[in-house]
Amino acid sequence: MIALLGLVAGIVVGLIVEPSVPGALQPYLPIAVVAALDATFGALRAFLDGVFNERVFVISFVSNVIVAALIVYLGDQLGVGSQLSTGVVVVLGIRIFSNVAAIRRRLLHA
Amino acid sequence: MPDRPLDRVRRGFAARPSRSQAVVAVLLALLGFAGTVQVSEVRSDDAYVGTRRDDLVQLLQSLSVAQSRASDQLAELEQTRDALQLSSQQRRVALEESQDRLETLRLLSGRSSAIGPGVTITIEDPDGTVAAATLLNAVEELRDSGAEAIEINDSARVVAQTWFADGADPADATLVVDSRAVSAPYVVEVIGDPDTLVEAVAFPGGLTDEVEALGGTVTIAKSDELQVESLAPERAVTFGEPIT
Numbered sequence: 285m286i287a288l289l290g291l292v293a294g295i296v297v298g299l300i301v302e303p304s305v306p307g308a309l310q311p312y313l314p315i316a317v318v319a320a321l322d323a324t325f326g327a328l329r330a331f332l333d334g335v336f337n338e339r340v341f342v343i344s345f346v347s348n349v350i351v352a353a354l355i356v357y358l359g360d361q362l363g364v365g366s367q368l369s370t371g372v373v374v375v376l377g378i379r380i381f382s383n384v385a386a387i388r389r390r391l392l393h394a
Numbered sequence: 395m396p397d398r399p400l401d402r403v404r405r406g407f408a409a410r411p412s413r414s415q416a417v418v419a420v421l422l423a424l425l426g427f428a429g430t431v432q433v434s435e436v437r438s439d440d441a442y443v444g445t446r447r448d449d450l451v452q453l454l455q456s457l458s459v460a461q462s463r464a465s466d467q468l469a470e471l472e473q474t475r476d477a478l479q480l481s482s483q484q485r486r487v488a489l490e491e492s493q494d495r496l497e498t499l500r501l502l503s504g505r506s507s508a509i510g511p512g513v514t515i516t517i518e519d520p521d522g523t524v525a526a527a528t529l530l531n532a533v534e535e536l537r538d539s540g541a542e543a544i545e546i547n548d549s550a551r552v553v554a555q556t557w558f559a560d561g562a563d564p565a566d567a568t569l570v571v572d573s574r575a576v577s578a579p580y581v582v583e584v585i586g587d588p589d590t591l592v593e594a595v596a597f598p599g600g601l602t603d604e605v606e607a608l609g610g611t612v613t614i615a616k617s618d619e620l621q622v623e624s625l626a627p628e629r630a631v632t633f634g635e636p637i638t
Binding site for chain 1: 419420421426430432
């Protein structure tokens with residue numbers, strides 16, 4: 285319950301404040317958001333499986349974001365930033381899909 | 395059944411606030427915040443705000459290539475336009491020149507009326523003694539003096555092919571000019587430089603002296619604007635062909 289409230293509060297704050305993203309962070313923010321989404325869906329799946337652990341969630345959330353940002357940073361340094369970030373998005377997208385599929389199976393048995 | 399997923403969700407909603415819930419809430423709030431910021435960033439009016447540097451460089455390069463191609467095309471088209479303008483200008487100049495030349499030739503060949511300064515020469519011939527030869531001499535003198543259009547009695551235009559003959563009866567003061575009968579007094583209108591034309595008639599032994607010796611009189615009047623309205627008969631070329 286509180287978790288959902290937190291999500292809503294974050295969205296509302298983002299809408300109200302409407303900050304501009306600093307230039308240095310611009311390439312990393314979208315990847316970080318996708319990575320966080322992946323961690324969140326993974327957590328939801330674990331929760332439905334009954335194996336949810338907030339320590340695991342926090343660590344996977346933070347590490348996902350950091351690793352994604354690192355990969356993009358590395359790609360930028362190597363001159364393949366846009367290709368590598370596309371690759372990260374694809375991989376995370378696949379993981380999100382499989383997590384959502386697992387959640388769906390738990391909830392709807394289908 | 396405690397291990398059914400939906401039950402777990404229900405229990406999760408009903409659960410008391412705990413540390414683990416608070417941590418999850420903070421992280422989700424972070425996620426929501428970042429997602430919203432990113433979405434609004436992408437939606438902001440400038441299309442290139444979120445674009446990476448490499449992509450921008452590539453975009454710029456492709457734009458400059460397109461621009462140089464377009465300016466090449468522009469130069470080519472301008473060259474074509476200049477060439478076309480030049481040729482049309484040349485055509486226009488040639489057309490104007492030939493128009494001028496046509497007008498000159500029409501005037502000289504008696505195919506158009508003429509207006510300009512000149513003299514009017516009136517030859518009185520009470521005794522019918524002025525012959526075609528006299529008039530022809532006068533015409534030759536006038537041509538020598540630069541006469542551009544000559545007309546006798548407002549009806550006979552004198553051009554290169556004009557011929558003169560005496561009338562059937564020498565006593566009735568009639569001459570034939572280009573098959574056209576003209577009778578005294580002969581009024582010869584000439585367009586040219588008036589002073590020179592007067593000299594062509596009045597010099598000693600010229601038309602004036604000749605006519606007076608025959609018993610007639612010659613009067614000369616200069617005019618600033620004279621009209622020669624009669625036209626020479628149209629002639630077809632049968633034998634000659636121009637060599638170009």
